[in-house]
Amino acid sequence: VQLAESGGGLVQAGGSLRLACGASGSTFSNYVMGWFRQAAGKEREFVATALGGITVYADSVKGRFTLSRDNTKNTVVLQMNSLKPEDTAVYYCAAAERWYSSRNYRNTNEYNNWGQGTQVTVSS
Numbered sequence: 001v002q003l004a005e006s007g008g009g010l011v012q013a014g015g016s017l018r019l020a021c022g023a024s025g026s027t028f029s030n031y032v033m034g035w036f037r038q039a040a041g042k043e044r045e046f047v048a049t050a051l052g053g054i055t056v057y058a059d060s061v062k063g064r065f066t067l068s069r070d071n072t073k074n075t076v077v078l079q080m081n082s083l084k085p086e087d088t089a090v091y092y093c094a095a096a097e098r099w100y101s102s103r104n105y106r107n108t109n110e111y112n113n114w115g116q117g118t119q120v121t122v123s124s
Contacts (some may be wrong), residue, residue, distance in 0.1 A: 001025045001113040003093045006120030015122070021115055024110030024115040029071040032096040033107050035078050037089035037120075044092065048078065048105040053098065056080055056106070061087075083122045090117040 003124040007019040023031065034049035048057045048067040055067050064083075076093065094111035096103075102108045 001031070001095050001097060003095055003113055003115035004073040005091065005093045005118040008091060008120045009016075010121045010123065011085060012123055013032055013124050014082045015083050017083065017120060019080065019091055019093075019118060021076045021078075023074045023076070023093075023095055025074070027097070030097070031098070032073045032099050032111075033067075033069055033076040034094045034096075034105055034111060035076075035091060036094055036108060037087075038093045038117075039086075039089040042089075044108050045094070048093070049105045050076065051105060056104075058106075066074065072110070080120070085121075087123045088120060088122050090119050092117045099106045 005021050034045040037047050038044040038046050046058050050067050050069050050078040064081050066079040093111040093115040096111045
């Protein structure tokens, strides 16, 4: 599975950005899709994941970010509103080709495909 993110950039605090991730593969609808981010000097952290019809968010972005997926276009989108300087990071799209009920898909080791990342910078 190949993933490619787009849509990062520089925005002022309170602004919005829309990240998109395109995926290869004919069974995209079966993939668990997630977004993670990594700020400078920090570990990669969970942002959001779509498990079939259920979407789960990190507490830090709940109510501000929205993850959606279009299985007809093999695309997942992360709409980010009310951005804060602490949202500054490289954002990564991730895919898991199989779903396991024992996993919550909030951990990097639960995904086996990653995009190259896109930089999001929020100025104060």
